[in-house]
Amino acid sequence: xxxxxxxxxxxxxxxxxxxxxxxxxxxxxxxxxxxxxxxxxxxxxxxxxxxxxxxxxxxxxxxxxxxxxxxxxxxxxxxxxxxxxxxxxxxxxxxxxxxxxxxxxxxxxxxxxxxxx
Amino acid sequence: xxxxxxxxxxxxxxxxxxxxxxxxxxxxxxxxxxxxxxxxxxxxxxxxxxxxxxxxxxxxxxxxxxxxxxxxxxxxxxxxxxxxxxxxxxxxxxxxxxxxxxxxxxxxxxxxxxxxxxxxxxxxxxxxxxxxxxxxxxxxxxxxxxxxxxxxxxxxxxxxxxxxxxxxxxxxxxxxxxxxxxxxxxxxxxxxxxxxxxxxxxxxxxxxxxxxxxxxxxxxxxxxxxxx
Numbered sequence: 001x002x003x004x005x006x007x008x009x010x011x012x013x014x015x016x017x018x019x020x021x022x023x024x025x026x027x028x029x030x031x032x033x034x035x036x037x038x039x040x041x042x043x044x045x046x047x048x049x050x051x052x053x054x055x056x057x058x059x060x061x062x063x064x065x066x067x068x069x070x071x072x073x074x075x076x077x078x079x080x081x082x083x084x085x086x087x088x089x090x091x092x093x094x095x096x097x098x099x100x101x102x103x104x105x106x107x108x109x110x111x112x113x114x115x116x117x
Numbered sequence: 118x119x120x121x122x123x124x125x126x127x128x129x130x131x132x133x134x135x136x137x138x139x140x141x142x143x144x145x146x147x148x149x150x151x152x153x154x155x156x157x158x159x160x161x162x163x164x165x166x167x168x169x170x171x172x173x174x175x176x177x178x179x180x181x182x183x184x185x186x187x188x189x190x191x192x193x194x195x196x197x198x199x200x201x202x203x204x205x206x207x208x209x210x211x212x213x214x215x216x217x218x219x220x221x222x223x224x225x226x227x228x229x230x231x232x233x234x235x236x237x238x239x240x241x242x243x244x245x246x247x248x249x250x251x252x253x254x255x256x257x258x259x260x261x262x263x264x265x266x267x268x269x270x271x272x273x274x275x276x277x278x279x280x281x282x283x284x285x286x287x288x289x290x291x292x293x294x295x296x297x298x299x300x301x302x303x304x305x306x307x308x309x310x311x312x313x314x315x316x317x318x319x320x321x322x323x324x325x326x327x328x329x330x331x332x333x334x335x336x337x338x339x340x341x342x343x344x345x
Contacts, residue, residue: 002245005215009129017125024120028129035245035275082274083307092310102249104125110118 006036006102007044011054013104018053021109025058031101032066033082057107066099133250136218140225140253147230150336151238153216153252155276156260157269158242161286163190164319165260166237169329171197176333178235181224183216185241202227206241215246218253234336244269248279255339262287263294267301270308277308282315284328289318 014026026045030036038061045059069076070086071093084094128134144151156162170178179200182191191203204224206213213220221238228236238254240247259280261269264287270277277283283305291298298316305312315331317324 002249005213005217005246005249006129009133012132013125013127013129017123017127033275033278034249035273082271084278085307085310092306094310102129104127104129106125107123108120109123111121113119 003036003040004044004048006034007041007048009102010045010104011048011052014054014057014107015052017104017107018109021053021111023054023057023107023109025060025108026054027060027062027105027107029062029064029101029103029105031064031099033096033099034102036102038063062105064098064101067097068099069095069097071095130249133218136222137251137253140218140222143225143230144236144253144255148340149230149233149236150339151236151252151254151256152332152335153238153240153247153254153257154260155240155247155257155280156242156262157244157265160242160260160262160265161319162239162242162260163193165284165286165317165325165328166239167193167197168319168322168325169332170194170199170237172329173235174333176235176336177233178237178332179228179233181221181228181236181238183220183239183241185214190239200229200233214241214243215250216240216252217250221252235332244273244276248273248276255342256281256335258282258284260284260286261301263290263296263298263301267296267298268304270301270304274308277305277312280309280312282313282331283309285314285316286319288316288323289321 010028014023042059049055049057066079068079070091072091073089075086075088085092086094154162180194182201182203184190184205186205186207188203191201194201202224204220238252257280259276261283315324315327317328
């Protein structure tokens with residue numbers, strides 16, 4: 001059900017940027033730490049986008065790995081499991097460099113070709 | 118017709134963040150400190166509030182109750198004689214599973230902001246979605262009960278990272294459940310290193326004084342953090 005709220009936020013964002021144009025594709029960047037399940041997001045996106053300019057749009061999901069950096073020793077690493085302490089020095093003061101994205105990167109819209117004659 | 122790529126590069130939750138900031142400005146103007154209280158269903162949010170909000174010294178408190186349906190939780194708090202406003206989320210798509218900034222904004226008019234110091238927003242019981250939506254709060258607290266299992270921080274890292282304080286509730290049940298408190302705290306530290314926690318039982322009252330003190334001191338603490 002998390003994916004339901006996320007897809008609804010994505011559709012709202014896209015509708016605003018589409019400015020009335022039909023949307024053919026939506027490109028999103030999803031950080032690993034957002035715990036979004038891609039198949040579930042695709043399902044809800046199709047449901048939520050009905051009767052909007054996003055209806056039938058392809059949803060392209062780029063999953064961004066979770067990269068952390070320790071403020072203490074500057075060690076940088078990638079995590080698969082939710083362990084956020086620095087494996088080098090054990091510090092808790094760790095910055096999430098990537099992995100928290102929930103971003104609409106771009107959209108492909110249909111435009112009526114302008115007559116250039 | 119031809120296809121055109123439009124660069125967007127916008128956080129999908131930007132709209133929510135903007136409204137949360139507007140809420141925050143209203144809260145700051147009225148001098149109200151706001152807590153977003155989150156947990157799984159049944160972890161004991163309302164029970165904890167029932168036990169601590171009746172006696173907050175001079176701190177004037179109100180509660181905004183978020184539920185998918187009904188006013189059962191709000192009714193439980195009536196004996197405290199504090200303002201309680203019910204916010205139901207079932208107008209949305211089958212009932213929203215969380216509160217977002219806009220829902221909280223819609224309830225602001227019903228809240229006596231000028232007459233309170235502290236607002237507790239009891240979110241909809243859910244360990245996932247509420248973590249995504251800021252509402253303009255000063256502090257996020259989550260309640261995790263020992264009946265839920267010691268592995269929950271590893272399963273719901275988003276929620277356990279999206280809070281400044283974890284209340285470990287129902288510790289009176291520790292002899293009866295397979296919940297190793299040390300294991301739980303170890304998992305919590307892995308997911309959110311250094312996060313504060315308090316152990317308590319809303320049923321027996323054990324450990325509630327520390328949380329009550331924390332709440333009483335919160336408005337002064339929050340004001341110090343707001344740049345002049």
